[in-house]
């Protein structure tokens with residue numbers, strides 16, 4: 001095995017307990033893992049050396065919430081929304097129709113294209129949901145495609161109720177035949193718990209069926225208003241994403257349960273919804289993750305640096321908190337401990353920035369700072 005020394009790092013973010021951020025640092029990669037890190041002048045020798053010329057190096061981003069298996073484009077719907085016109089496009093169902101009509105090859109190529117965008121912007125771990133198939137066949141093939149690209153696959157048959165279908169019959173399908181076909185391709189099960197999608201009882205039925213089938217629960221909760229989603233998540237110990245609207249009682253339940261709250265600033269940006277107050281969650285001691293929610297309807301960004309910039313500017317996070325949430329926070333949401341940090345034993349998933357400090361991720365919004 002060849003060891004690589006990465007050195008002349010102006011600022012190294014490791015999130016190690018004792019030395020979370022070091023200046024004038026170096027680290028050694030051996031067998032794809034971090035074997036050593038510390039001050040540059042104390043570095044051991046290695047077979048190969050990469051001098052990054054004083055750049056900042058951060059853990060690769062962990063994007064814990066994406067919907068990459070889709071076809072089609074909803075730019076007209078976005079334009080209508082941004083020009084204040086009421087839009088009549090069918091929202092998620094527009095994407096469902098395009099996804100059902102697409103070939104497996106087309107869907108896989110679309111995932112690959114978006115993952116390439118993500119990698120170029122520093123993302124090294126990605127969760128991918130189904131949810132634009134909404135038939136047993138189309139959900140199963142969506143997950144089979146997602147599984148070609150990541151281990152973090154999520155069955156989201158309960159995204160919306162398909163047109164001309166009764167909710168009770170659809171929940172029966174999602175928790176029965178569809179779950180049985182999809183579970184082999186998924187690690188997680190998810191539900192969109194919201195008025196107009198799935199209520200508390202239906203969401204509980206979906207998640208409990210998934211748990212019984214060996215999947216881990218997570219949830220889309222409290223995106224469009226106050227609701228039961230986040231308290232259901234707290235009860236089940238499930239990470240809860242969106243959480244734009246939380247009452248004080250909701251936050252108390254989150255603190256009590258210790259669940260991870262996933263904030264998705266691209267959604268509020270792209271829908272002109274109010275931003276959640278991350279400060280309130282952080283001050284209460286909640287573990288917060290940041291993710292893109294990359295999808296063609298409500299947040300069509302693949303950029304974690306963009307999400308960090310918005311979280312700092314509009315959700316009252318410090319640059320350091322936002323970077324932690326986009327890396328180690330994402331890993332906490334996905335319950336994996338060897339990514340999202342650069343401590344000894346972690347995967348050598350890192351990003352070199354064309355900047356002296358990680359602070360530039362928020363300080364220079366929209367600038368492509370990740371160089372590799």
Ligand SMILES: [Zn+2]
Nearest residue numbers: 065067220293
């Ligand atoms: Zn989502």
